Amino acid sequence: EVQLVESGGGLVQPGGSLRLSCAASGFTFSSYAMHWVRQAPGKALEYVSAISSNGGYTYYSNSVNGRFTISRDNSKNTLYLQMGSLRGDDMAVYYCARGSSSWARNNWFDPWGQGTLVTVSS
């Protein structure tokens, strides 16, 4: 069974840092681009970041560029999102999702993990 399990969410103070992880199983992790998508409470899905299958390409939305870093360890089948300079508007459930190919603009996302909640508050 293809499965993605996020972890690492929690309470962090404004300006703080947090690293999210996404453990993949049931498929050849190194063959697929991976993505992070977030959803603030009661709000719509917001695209965050992407990384190609071999880690050679990355993308960040304008809202997180310069503060977040996406990475992956294909030997551990794990995706990461290092988040820094966290702000109140970063508070959300963060989902990891598998892309439909190694890296393509027409990627769709399937499956998704269950999400991990990041709370930014003092």
Add this chain to the structure above:
Amino acid sequence: QSVLTQPPSVSGAPGQRVTISCTGSSSNIGARYDVHWYHQLPGRAPKLLIYGNNNRPSGVPDRFSGSKSGTSASLAITGLQPEDEADYYCQSYDDSLSGWVFGEGTKLTVL
């Protein structure tokens, strides 16, 4: 404000047909990028519903269909059922942002 515009809400009675629009521009849907659709039940993760404009993953009933024309796309749901009540999102790629984008989401209510 997303570059893909969806109606905030739609509704229909059981058995009826509803459509959800996703309006973009020449930098995304009109640039011939595919549109994909997801649905999200309350408190759950999103799930892929339609990919590549009009393709259903295995397990998705044929009551769900997608279409695309010009700078817009639509999701149609026929034979509406109570369990279809969820949030629906379109997704594509945008050249201006050089990245992937989601629509604003549409809440479907089954009356």
